[in-house]
Amino acid sequence: MRVHLLLLVCVALGACMSDDTAHMPIYLTAPYNTWPPAPPGAPIEPGRPVDLNGGQQQTVVTGVLRWMKDPVSVQFRGIEAVQNSRGRITVCGEVDGRNTAGRQVGMEPFVGVLMAPDIDADFVLVGIGSSVRERAEVTQLCRASGIFPTE
Secondary structure, eight states, X not given: OHHHHHHHHHHHHHHXXXXXXXXXXXXXXXXGGGSOOOOTTOOOOOOEEEOOOHHHXXXXXXXXXXXXXXXXXXXXXXXXXXXXXXXXXXXXXXEEOBOTTSOBOOOEEEEEEESSSSTTOOEEEEEEOXXXXXXXXXXXXXXXXXXXXXX
16 A cells, blocks of 8 residues: 555656656856846847856856756857957857756857956856747847847
8 A cells, every 4th residue: 555655756756757858957156046037028128149168168168067967968059259348258059968967958058258358257057048938038038139040
């Protein structure tokens, strides 16, 4: 009887769980988590295209890998960057990795910001588009920043 009850509970809990994504939930780390949010309707300033040097590219990769469940399986594609008038560098690209079931999930767009132009800059990951809604949000942020072409 207990085995059947335990099995029933496991099946019920499994049905309530959402699809396994390739990344963990993203949140801002200190000191960025204390900054006030942008006012509603505040426009995103498009930047001018910039090339990332090797150190900056490594900072971006390391910043994204922190949020991946299986960092060894991760692949990147199409990393592009723009710099705004305040020196912030917005970076967009695509990332692919395995989920906890071991399946490749496919290329997903990501967006983040290098908080300074130098090698010691932090890369703050803003989002990874693993669902249809998140993919649209990330793509819109990248387009508003001047990275992905508009359709």
